[in-house]
Amino acid sequence: MKEQFSKKLEEILQSASARLYPAEIGEAKVCLDSRCDNGDSALHVFIWSNETEKALFLIENGIDVNFMGQVK
Numbered sequence: 001m002k003e004q005f006s007k008k009l010e011e012i013l014q015s016a017s018a019r020l021y022p023a024e025i026g027e028a029k030v031c032l033d034s035r036c037d038n039g040d041s042a043l044h045v046f047i048w049s050n051e052t053e054k055a056l057f058l059i060e061n062g063i064d065v066n067f068m069g070q071v072k
Contacts, residue, residue, distance in 0.1 A: 009061055012054050016042035019049075032063050041067060 013034070018026035020036040035041055043063045046055040059065055 009057070012057055013042050015054070016045040019045045032058070032061070035067075039068070 013030040013032070014026075017024070017028050017030045020030060020034065020040065020042065021028035030042055032042075041063065043055055043058050043065070046052075046058065
C-alpha cells in the first residue's frame, strides 16, 4: 500500500516536470521541495492549470502551502 502511495506521489510530481523545467523536456526529477528558477513549485503549476485533484493531493501530503514563487 505504501509503495502504491509513493508511486502515485512520484507520478503526480513528475507530471509537473515539463512545466517547471521546460529546457529538460520533462526529464528533471521533481520532489515536494522542488522549485523552478522563478521559485515556483509543482503546487503552483497545478493551481495555475486548474488541476485541483493533483494540488489537493500534494497539500494533503506535505507540500509547503505558504511558499510563494515569483508570481507573474
